[in-house]
Amino acid sequence: MSMNSFGHLFRVTTWGESHGPALGCVVDGCPPGIALTEASIQPWLDARRPGQSRYTTQRQEADQVEILSGTFDGRTTGAPISLLIRNTDQRSRDYSEIAPKFRPGHADITYHLKYGLRDYRGGGRSSARETAARVAAGGVARAALAALAPAVRIRGALVQMGERRIDRAAWNWDEIGNNPFWCPDRAAAADWASYLDGLRKSGNSIGAVIELVAEGVPAGLGAPIYGKLDSDIAGLMMTINAVKGVEIGAGFEAAALTGSANADEIFMGNDGQPRFSSNHAGGILGGISSGQDIVVRFAVKPTSSILSPRKTITVSGEETDIITRGRHDPCVGIRAVPVGEAMLACCLLDHLLLHRGQIGDAGGHIGKPRA
C-alpha cells in the first residue's frame, strides 16, 4: 500500500503541496536506454499549465521541470528518475477565512476528520497542483512508449461541459489546439466560451466529461480478474481530483443494450490481425486489450471553491457560512484532459512491461501457434 504511488513495474510516487517550496515525483522502473531530457517532458507540462486562458485559474506557474536523477548522457539508466517542479506563485494571502472552516464539497473536512490537522494553504496536498507531477511522469512514460511501442498515440478531449455535449459527427482532432477547452468540435467550443464566461463572472463553476483515446495499443495488455487493464484505468482516473465516474467503451450506455447490439463482431484484417465491426468494448475484453482503440471517459465535478456563500461548520464544530475567494478554475475539467492522458500513458507502459514480464513477447496469437 503506497498512498502516493501508482503502477506496478513502471511506478510513480508523487509528493508536494500547493503552497510548499516544490512538488515532484519519482519514476521507478523505466526501461534503460530511453532518450530523455527535460525537453522530453516540458511540452506536456506547458500544455497543462494554468493561467493560459481566462478559463483556468490565474495562478502563474512556470512549471519548469528538473531531472535530478536517473539519466546519463541523455538516456535513462534504469535508475529512479526524480523530477522536481518549483512552486513560484504561492501568493501570500490571508487564510483567516479558509483555515478555520471547511469548504462544502471539498476535501478540507475529510482531511481534518482523518488526520486531525491539515495544510490549508491552497488546499495543501488536495490541490489540483499535484497533477503537474502526474503530467511530468506521463512525459517519461510517453518517451518510453515512443521507443517500445511507437504506434501508440494517446489523446484526450473535453466532450461535455455542464449539460452541453459536443456533436460527435463534428469530431475533429485538429480542433483540439484551436480552443482553450481541448474541444474537438469547433461549434461547441465557441458555445462553451460564452457559457463559461457567464459562469466565471457569477463566481460559479461547472462539471465536465473527458474522453481519452489510445490508438495503436498492442493486443494482449492487461490480465484477467484483478489485473484487468480497465480496472487499473478506472482506478487511476478516479485518483484525479474531482473525478466522480469512469467508463470504458460504451460504458453506462452498455446497460441499455442487448447482447446482439453490444457484441462487436470480428473479422480478419489484411494485416493478419482481427478487426471489429464496432467498439462497444472500448478496446478491452476480459480486462485485456484487443488491439482496438482504447476509449475511456471520466466525469469531473465542478470546483467546490466558489463565490456563492454556502453553509458549513468550523474546525471546532460551529455552524457558519463560507465564501471561497481565490484563483479557482471555473471548469477544472479542462485541465484534467492532459492529466488523464498522462495517467493513461503511465498505465499502458506499465502493462506493456508486465505483459513482457509474464509472456516475454508482444502477444498477438491469431492463426499461428505460440512458439
Added chain:
Amino acid sequence: MSMNSFGHLFRVTTWGESHGPALGCVVDGCPPGIALTEASIQPWLDARRPGQSRYTTQRQEADQVEILSGTFDGRTTGAPISLLIRNTDQRSRDYSEIAPKFRPGHADITYHLKYGLRDYRGGGRSSARETAARVAAGGVARAALAALAPAVRIRGALVQMGERRIDRAAWNWDEIGNNPFWCPDRAAAADWASYLDGLRKSGNSIGAVIELVAEGVPAGLGAPIYGKLDSDIAGLMMTINAVKGVEIGAGFEAAALTGSANADEIFMGNDGQPRFSSNHAGGILGGISSGQDIVVRFAVKPTSSILSPRKTITVSGEETDIITRGRHDPCVGIRAVPVGEAMLACCLLDHLLLHRGQIGDAGGHIGKPRA
C-alpha cells in the same frame, strides 16, 4: 502485482476455472478473534447462487463453502483463511462449436491473443463462476466488519435493466427480497419480469445498472491521491465480469452540475458529527469517507453468449459465424448485485485496517483536538 489478488492489508486471492474441480480463495490479513464458521459465509453464497429463478443461468451449483484453514474453535487466528467451493455441475458437453471460435464481445479472443492458448470449457477463468470466490471472501469481510464496525451496513440493488429505470421515489429496501432482481421498486420488478422473459425466449440478453449503498461507514477511511477510497472502489467494481462503468455519488451527473448545486452543505448533528444537506459526493471527499452513506453505481453490459448468430473468426484466423448455446444469464447484472456488495465489504474492511495502521484510532476529529 498480483493479477488474482486484491486488497492491501485485507487481501484476497482467488483461483479456479468454470469447469475445473473447484474454485476458491485465500483471505489474508483478517484480524484475529473474529467469529467465523462456514455458516457465516454460506448465506451470502446462497444469495448469489445461480439457477434460483428462470432469469439466471440454469447451471445448478450447491456452492457449499469449506473453510480449510485460518480458524480455530470457530474464531479467526490471524492466519490465512482458505475457502474451497467444489464445482459439481460442469455438465459434460460438446465444445466443438466454442473451442475453435471466439465469441464476439467475450474475453475468448483476448485470452488467446495474450496467452496463445485458453481453457475454453465454460469460459475457464473468465467465467462469472469466479465471483463465487469473491462472495465467499465478502462473507469473511462482513464477519470482521460486524466485530470492528458494527454500524456498517452494505446493500445493493438493481436500479436499471436495459433502458428501464426504477422510480427512485418508490425505493423500498424491503422489496429487494421479493423479486428475483434485487429490485427495490415493486412496479419496476413486475415490468422487468415480463421484459426479461421476452429477451430470454429470443435468446438475447440485456445490460443493467447496480447501485450499492454502505451506511454507517466511519469518517476518515481512504487516503489522498492514489490511495483514494473511491479509486479502490472504482478499480474493484471494474474487475467484476462485464462491468463497463463505475460512478460515485452524483457520478456522471456531476458533470452537468454547477458548483453551487453540487456542493453538499455542512451542518452539525446532535451527535457532534457533521451532517450534510445532500450527498452528491456519495460519501467520499478527496478520496476519504465523510461519514455519509457511500453510494456506488456500476454498469454491466449484456452477456455476449447469445443465440443470435454473429460474425467472428477462428483461432486459425478464418472468418465464420457463431451461435452460443448453453445455460447463460439473460441479464448477468442480476447476479452482480451480491458480487458488488462483497467487493465493497472487502474494500471497506481493508481501508478500516489501513486507517487504523497509519492513524491508530477511528478518526472523527471535529471540535476536539487530536490527542
Added chain:
Amino acid sequence: MSMNSFGHLFRVTTWGESHGPALGCVVDGCPPGIALTEASIQPWLDARRPGQSRYTTQRQEADQVEILSGTFDGRTTGAPISLLIRNTDQRSRDYSEIAPKFRPGHADITYHLKYGLRDYRGGGRSSARETAARVAAGGVARAALAALAPAVRIRGALVQMGERRIDRAAWNWDEIGNNPFWCPDRAAAADWASYLDGLRKSGNSIGAVIELVAEGVPAGLGAPIYGKLDSDIAGLMMTINAVKGVEIGAGFEAAALTGSANADEIFMGNDGQPRFSSNHAGGILGGISSGQDIVVRFAVKPTSSILSPRKTITVSGEETDIITRGRHDPCVGIRAVPVGEAMLACCLLDHLLLHRGQIGDAGGHIGKPRA
C-alpha cells in the same frame, strides 16, 4: 503487504495449518504454455517428505499434490495455479501439556502475544508442515525455469550439523542421494549418522547449515538498491522455519578479508562472457547476478520441541515446566534443504520475469552495444 505471500511477478500464497484438513498454495503469474502436471511437482514433495529415515519426524504424510486450477491439457494457461495437499496423519492426541504452556524457543508465545489466541494443534501455522506448500510451488517454478532458462540448475546440501562441518575438498554432489542428510561428503555423512542417533535418543536436537548453489543463472537478474537479488534471497531464506542467519558467497568471512583478497578478478571466457578468478561475491554484485554460480548459505537453529524439561510460563502467566513429547525432527535443518532449493527456484524465476519486464531481453551486454 501480504503476510502469506512472496514474490513479485511470480507470486506464491500459502495457507494451512499442521492439523487442519489440508494445506496448499496459489501460484500466480506463471508464464503460459509451460508443461505442468502433478507429476512435475510430486517428486520434489517426495524428496521433502518426512518419515523417510529415523532422522526426521515420524509423522507419515503421503503429501500427494492436486492441481485444482491453472492448467489445461497439461500446460499452464497463465491463470493462478491452486495446489492442494491433504493432511492425512494429524494424529489425535492429548494437547493438555502443550495447549496451556509455551515451548521455550518456539513461536507459541509470540503468536499468543500478537493474536491473543493460537491454534496449538501441532504448532498450527508455525509448523514446518507449511513448507510442503513451498516445495510444491518450487516445483512449478522449476518447470517454468526448465522452459525459460534451461541452463539453470539449483541444488542444496547440508554442510554443517552442530559443530561438525563437511570437508569441502570432499564435496561430491553425487553423494547427496546416498545418505539421509543431503550431505555431499561421504565421511561426514557417516559421522553425522552416529552423532544424530545419540542426540535423538537423548531427546535433544541440533542446528545445521545449508548451502544452496544455482548454476547457469543468466547475468542481469536482480536490481540495484531495494530490488537486490541477494536481498530477496536473504529475506526469503529467513522466512523458512528456524532460520537465524543467511549469507551470500563469502558471507561473514568477507568481513575478515582485505579488498585485494576479496575482489574476484575478471577475464574473458571463450564464449564471449566474463569469467572470474574466484567467487567471493557468490554470483551477485550490486544486487545483480554476474553469471557466476549463486551461492547461498543459511543457518537453522535446533528444534525447540525437545524432551528435556524447560522452564516456561502458562498462557495465564504462571511459571511452570514443560516437556515436549511428539514426533519432532532431531535436526530440522535436514528437511530445510529442499525447502531452500524451492525458495531459490521461485526467487530466480521471479527475477527472470522482472528482468524481462523492464529490459525485455536476457541481458548480457559485454563487448557489444545494446540494440
Added chain:
Amino acid sequence: MSMNSFGHLFRVTTWGESHGPALGCVVDGCPPGIALTEASIQPWLDARRPGQSRYTTQRQEADQVEILSGTFDGRTTGAPISLLIRNTDQRSRDYSEIAPKFRPGHADITYHLKYGLRDYRGGGRSSARETAARVAAGGVARAALAALAPAVRIRGALVQMGERRIDRAAWNWDEIGNNPFWCPDRAAAADWASYLDGLRKSGNSIGAVIELVAEGVPAGLGAPIYGKLDSDIAGLMMTINAVKGVEIGAGFEAAALTGSANADEIFMGNDGQPRFSSNHAGGILGGISSGQDIVVRFAVKPTSSILSPRKTITVSGEETDIITRGRHDPCVGIRAVPVGEAMLACCLLDHLLLHRGQIGDAGGHIGKPRA
C-alpha cells in the same frame, strides 16, 4: 515491485546518483501529527557524514537535508515527506580509467550487463552515497517511534574489523562516541586505529561486522511465514551496499547448538510481562517480536575500490588491469553503522503500523483474555 522503495505502510523511496545534482527520498505513510523539522533529521545525517576522520572517504559533503513536503507548522500531516540533499562535492575528475573498465568486486559489470549502459561517475546509483537518503528516512522513522513507542531505542556498533573482534565483556555503549569506529570496546578501538592506518596507507581495504540492538520493542510486531520481522530485517540489511551476510540473535552459532542450549527459558517479570533466561532468539520467535532486545548482525565486505592493480575487462570485452584511485573508505563498514540503524528504525515503525492495522492494539496478551 518497486526497486527503489522499501516498507509496507511506512514506505521509503530513494533516488539519486553519486555525482548528480542531489539525492533524496520520499517517505510515505508516516502517521500525522508527529513533530518533525530538519532539526529532527540533521543530527543523524551528521553522524553518517563522510570525511570526519581519516578512516572514511575524504569526500566533503554538508549533507544538509531540506523537507520539501509533508509537514505543516512543524508537524507531519500524513502526506508524503520529500527530503532533498544536495551533492556539493562531485569533484570534477578524469573518468578515463574507470569509464571503460569494470572494477573487480564492484557493481560496475553487473549494471552494464543488465542495463547495457551505466553512470560511471562516482559509481552512480551504486555509490554508498545513496545511504544518506536512508539515514534521512530513518530520522523520520525515529521521530515517529519517539511518539508512538517511546521505549524503543536503536543503537549500532562495529564489533569486528577484519579478523579483529571486540571483547564482548568490555562492551560499553558510552564508548561508541569516543572513537571514529562506533566501537563499544575502548581497547579494540585503539587497536583498530593503527590497523586501519596501515591498510589505508597501502591502498587496501577491509571488511567488518556491525551489530544492531533495538531495546524496548513491543511484543507482537511481525507476522508468521512471509511477513516475518526477521525476514524483513534480513532483506533490508542485505540492501545496504557491500553487505554479504545477516544474522539474528545467535545467528550462525545457533547451528552449533543443541535444542536444550538454544531454547531461551521463560519466566514472569514483575511487570506482568514474560522474561527470558537468555536471548539466543535475538528477540524474534516465529517472525514475531517477543519483547526482548532485537539483535541483528551483518557482515560488510571490503571496498572493491583499491589501489592494488587487479585484472579485469573493458566494456568492449578486452582483458586489462585496473587501479582505482579516488577518495574511498578503507573500511566502508564504519559508515554502515548509522545506515543499519536507520533501516532498522524504518522497519520497526513499519511493523508497528502493520500490527496496529491488523490487530488494533499494542499486543501483549499474557494472563489476560483479549477483549
